[in-house]
Amino acid sequence: xxxxxxxxxxxxxxxxxxxxxxxxxxxxxxxxxxxxxxxxxxxxxxxxxxxxxxxxxxxxxxxxxxxxxxxxxxxxxxxxxxxxxxxxxxxxxxxxxxxxxxxxxxxxxxxx
Numbered sequence: 001x002x003x004x005x006x007x008x009x010x011x012x013x014x015x016x017x018x019x020x021x022x023x024x025x026x027x028x029x030x031x032x033x034x035x036x037x038x039x040x041x042x043x044x045x046x047x048x049x050x051x052x053x054x055x056x057x058x059x060x061x062x063x064x065x066x067x068x069x070x071x072x073x074x075x076x077x078x079x080x081x082x083x084x085x086x087x088x089x090x091x092x093x094x095x096x097x098x099x100x101x102x103x104x105x106x107x108x109x110x111x112x
Contacts (some may be wrong), residue, residue: 005028061086 009030017027024069058065066083 006034010034060085 009027012027016023018024057063064085066085068081069078070084071078
């Protein structure tokens with residue numbers, strides 16, 4: 001049923017919800033369904049918060065995200081890799097000089 005029906009059943013007065021066996025069963029069924037939906041939403045929010053923490057870490061710590069894709073022969077499939085590189089001595093630069101150490105050298109980001 002729809003969210004509107006859920007609101008109507010859960011929002012009905014107590015006397016009406018408990019009036020008969022059918023009404024009680026309908027109320028209980030709707031309440032269980034809404035509890036399950038609420039739990040699923042809590043789990044989704046928790047996962048999204050973890051994703052946000054990871055993205056904030058990438059942004060806040062001056063990390064570089066690099067993507068690579070290579071075909072696997074004639075099968076029409078490809079391998080994809082994602083590499084996250086931390087830059088701890090300063091912001092990433094767009095080019096490397098001969099005197100720059102590998103830790104401070106950063107290639108330009110290849111974000112799509």
